[in-house]
Amino acid sequence: MESKQLKIHNSLTRQKEVFKPINPPFVGMYVCGPTVYSDVHIGNVRTFVSFDIIYRYLKYIGYKVRYVRNITDVGHLEGDADIGAEDKIAKKARLEQLEPMEITHRYTLGFHEMMNTFNTLSPSIEPRATGHIMEQIEMVQDILDNGFAYVKNGSVYFNTVKFAESNDVYGKLSGRKIEDLFSETRDDLKHQDEKNHPSDFAIWIKADENHLMRWNSPWSVGFPGWHLECSVMSTKYLGKTFDIHGGGSDLKFPHHENEVAQNHGACNAAPAKVWIHTNMLLMNGRKMSKSDGNHITPVELFTGDSTHITKAYSPMIVKFFMMQAHYGSTLDLSDAALLAAEKGYRKIMEANRTLQQLVYEGAEALNDEDTEIQALMNGIFVDMNDDFNTPQALAKAFGLVNKINSFKDGHIALNSISRRTFEKLQYIFTAFLFDICGLKDETLNSEESNGITDELMQLIIELRQNARGNKDWAMSDKIRDSLAGIGVQLKDGKEGTTWIKS
RNA sequence: GGUCGGGUGGCCGAGCGGUUAGGCAGAGGUCUGCAAAACCUUGUACGGCGGUUCGAAUCCGCUCCCGACCUCCA
Numbered sequence: 376m377e378s379k380q381l382k383i384h385n386s387l388t389r390q391k392e393v394f395k396p397i398n399p400p401f402v403g404m405y406v407c408g409p410t411v412y413s414d415v416h417i418g419n420v421r422t423f424v425s426f427d428i429i430y431r432y433l434k435y436i437g438y439k440v441r442y443v444r445n446i447t448d449v450g451h452l453e454g455d456a457d458i459g460a461e462d463k464i465a466k467k468a469r470l471e472q473l474e475p476m477e478i479t480h481r482y483t484l485g486f487h488e489m490m491n492t493f494n495t496l497s498p499s500i501e502p503r504a505t506g507h508i509m510e511q512i513e514m515v516q517d518i519l520d521n522g523f524a525y526v527k528n529g530s531v532y533f534n535t536v537k538f539a540e541s542n543d544v545y546g547k548l549s550g551r552k553i554e555d556l557f558s559e560t561r562d563d564l565k566h567q568d569e570k571n572h573p574s575d576f577a578i579w580i581k582a583d584e585n586h587l588m589r590w591n592s593p594w595s596v597g598f599p600g601w602h603l604e605c606s607v608m609s610t611k612y613l614g615k616t617f618d619i620h621g622g623g624s625d626l627k628f629p630h631h632e633n634e635v636a637q638n639h640g641a642c643n644a645a646p647a648k649v650w651i652h653t654n655m656l657l658m659n660g661r662k663m664s665k666s667d668g669n670h671i672t673p674v675e676l677f678t679g680d681s682t683h684i685t686k687a688y689s690p691m692i693v694k695f696f697m698m699q700a701h702y703g704s705t706l707d708l709s710d711a712a713l714l715a716a717e718k719g720y721r722k723i724m725e726a727n728r729t730l731q732q733l734v735y736e737g738a739e740a741l742n743d744e745d746t747e748i749q750a751l752m753n754g755i756f757v758d759m760n761d762d763f764n765t766p767q768a769l770a771k772a773f774g775l776v777n778k779i780n781s782f783k784d785g786h787i788a789l790n791s792i793s794r795r796t797f798e799k800l801q802y803i804f805t806a807f808l809f810d811i812c813g814l815k816d817e818t819l820n821s822e823e824s825n826g827i828t829d830e831l832m833q834l835i836i837e838l839r840q841n842a843r844g845n846k847d848w849a850m851s852d853k854i855r856d857s858l859a860g861i862g863v864q865l866k867d868g869k870e871g872t873t874w875i876k877s
Numbered sequence: 878g879g880u881c882g883g884g885u886g887g888c889c890g891a892g893c894g895g896u897u898a899g900g901c902a903g904a905g906g907u908c909u910g911c912a913a914a915a916c917c918u919u920g921u922a923c924g925g926c927g928g929u930u931c932g933a934a935u936c937c938g939c940u941c942c943c944g945a946c947c948u949c950c951a
Contacts, residue, residue: 389881409951416951453949549946550881624882628946654882655945665950699900700890705883705944712889715901722900725914758891766891770899777916784908784916848910855912866914873914 381436381760383619384703386627386650387548391762394649396618402438403617404430405609405647407626408501410447411482412463415489417673417693417708418656418663422623424694424813425653425702427495429621429763431811443612444498446486448479448505449588450580450601462598465587475587479505489673492690494813500612504604508590511599511607514641515579515592523640527569529581529595535574538636545636548650549628576633578603602630606637609646620647624654653702658683659709671708684710688717691817695720698765698812719773723808724816725875726776729783730804735797737790744778745792751775752803765812772807775800784869836865836872 381394396402406426409415426444433440453460468475490497504511515531518524523541524533539545546552581595582588589596609617615638622631631650638646656663663670671681679687688696696716700706751774758768779800781787789797808814835854842850855865864877 419951422951551947552880623951624945625951627881655951657944660943662944663950670950695900696889703882704890707889709889711887711901715889717901719900729915764891766899770891773899780915781917786916843910846910852911859913864913867909867912868915869908 379760382762383649383651384762385648386652387647389550392649394618396438397616397648400437400439402433402440402619403613404433404440404442404619404621405605405613405617406442406444406498406620407605407622407630408444408446409482409486410451410463411479411486412451412467413482414672414674415482415486416663417671417676419623420489420493420673421656421697421706422653423490423495424493424697425763426621426651427493427813428698428765428811429619429651429702430496430498431813432759432763435806435811441500441613442496442498443500443502443609445604445608446479446483446501446503447601447604448483448503449475450504450599450604452601462586462588468587476505479503492673492677493694494691494815496813502608502612504599504608505588507604507607507611508599510611511603512579512590512592514603514607514610514637515594515599517641518578518637521640521643523636524578525571526594529597530569530577531579531594532570532575533578533633533636533640534571535576535636536572538640542639544639544645546632548635549632551628551632576600576602576629578637602633603637605630605634606641606646610638610642615642615644615646617647619649619651621651621653624652627652651702654705656697657705657707660707676713684713686714688713689817691815692717692720694812694814695723699769701762701764701766703762720814721875723769723772723776724814726779727804727808727816730779730801733779733782733789733797733801735789735794739793740788740790741793742791744787745796748775748778748792748796748800751778752800755803755807759811768807772804775804779804832863832874836874839865840872 382391383394384391404426406423408423409419423444426442430440430442448464449462451463453463453466464475464478467473468478471478515524518533519526519531522534523538524531526532535545578600579592579594579597580600581597586598588598590598609620620631635646638644658669658671661669669683671683673690673693675681676684676688676693677690679685692713693716696708696713697706699716699719751771754771754774755768758764758771761767778787782789792800809816835858839851839854842848842854858865858874859877862877864875866873866875
């Protein structure tokens with residue numbers, strides 16, 4: 376059964392491969408988390424939403440997943456430089472006259488809140504770089520012992536030239552040719568002269584006097600290089616070689632490339648079998664950039680407080696918008712695209728409510744509808760198995776939306792599908808939307824209502840029905856329009872009137 | 878400049894050798910007191926130029942644009 380096999384695009388091989396865990400049913404997945412020195416970027420949110428769906432789907436199809444996502448709270452230097460620049464967190468701490476830990480604590484909380492807002496599941500473990508200084512020092516020592524690093528003035532550098540000579544690993548992940556890597560010069564960086572070669576990178580950095588974050592090590596009082604934490608923490612929690620390593624495509628080089636080198640250098644093993652890279656979020660067809668104003672924050676999306684959008688978009692609308700594209704493609708955020716996503720999101724949520732309220736009656740009178748619906752349901756999983764293709768799976772789900780609404784309108788008799796198919800439909804549809812995609816039904820009115828709202832609405836709907844019965848159109852329209860004015864939309868259907876918050 | 882990845886209808890976005898993707902918007906219809914919602918029907922595509930093939934959006938070559946990384950921005 377082809378459709379039963381999960382295939383994943385492996386960045387390492389640039390091919391879709393059948394996913395075979397090292398120790399089924401267990402799966403180890405490591406995803407590079409945020410550097411907590413500022414509010415989380417909406418593009419970063421996309422990455423974590425993508426991996427949330429991947430995590431949810433792996434669990435849904437029965438794997439026992441250990442999902443590790445780190446918090447980078449030290450070592451990530453300005454400009455992704457590996458030395459000579461200021462640590463992102465230390466810089467922020469200095470600016471705001473706070474302890475580095477205050478900075479990272481604040482933004483870690485903010486990050487968690489945002490992940491919660493987007494209804495993503497917590498990873499199994501969320502280790503911090505500062506909590507693993509000892510292990511990082513040990514790994515530096517291991518790399519030194521294996522001859523792939525050298526010490527200069529208290530800093531330790533990874534010897535890329537020697538590493539490249541000893542195997543053909545370096546450059547493979549990012550698709551770079553060794554010659555190109557080695558011909559690059561970055562003269563503008565300080566401490567460049569400490570390196571034997573421009574492509575070498577720091578794994579331990581000696582702190583200068585003013586540096587706020589510093590630890591004792593055999594080489595100097597200093598701090599670990601940015602790439603090291605991921606090598607260390609993935610190894611510690613998932614083993615030398617594990618199943619999946621993920622992150623944004625912007626991390627491919629140098630971060631992931633150097634991570635791979637470190638793992639080989641320390642453990643003589645490749646860290647991950649499968650690499651998954653999620654693509655960038657654009658806005659209005661261009662890269663988001665703070666400096667030229669082509670930029671929006673998650674909060675601005677939720678409040679509508681931005682010149683780039685005409686209205687507020689809720690977290691689930693934004694999430695749904697993201698799901699309509701494949702994680703491996705760039706996605707272009709725009710007001711029109713969000714508007715379309717909002718309509719689509721509401722339509723599918725409404726269909727789910729309709730579906731759950733349908734009641735199967737009468738004897739089965741099966742026809743083609745049964746097989747069509749079976750095929751659509753099955754298709755969702757065929758698509759998800761094809762490298763987590765959420766846009767295609769969603770297309771199948773919209774096929775089901777069509778069927779569901781036809782049941783509601785009586786265009787298709789419910790008993791033209793079997794009772795079993797119907798029950799499966801109710802189950803699968805909800806499971807896909809909520810368990811796999813991790814959506815929430817924000818339009819659901821029962822959440823904050825305590826029953827009174829529903830009863831009040833029933834009363835109002837009844838009063839309007841009476842008015843309509845008396846052909847008192849002025850009254851019935853007044854009710855409808857007034858409700859619309861306070862954000863309640865009435866929907867007249869064959870089976871009576873329902874309402875939603877608009 | 879180097880290395881990767883893209884250019885699909887009004888918009889977003891799947892597909893990647895032969896099938897309606899899907900959502901939104903548009904047009905016509907059904908329903909409705911009128912609307913909205915829902916349902917039915919429906920138009921508009923594959924950057925350009927060559928080539929391979931019975932057949933190409935899908936493969937190859939050239940070309941033009943765009944994006945990512947290499948350099949502050951996830």
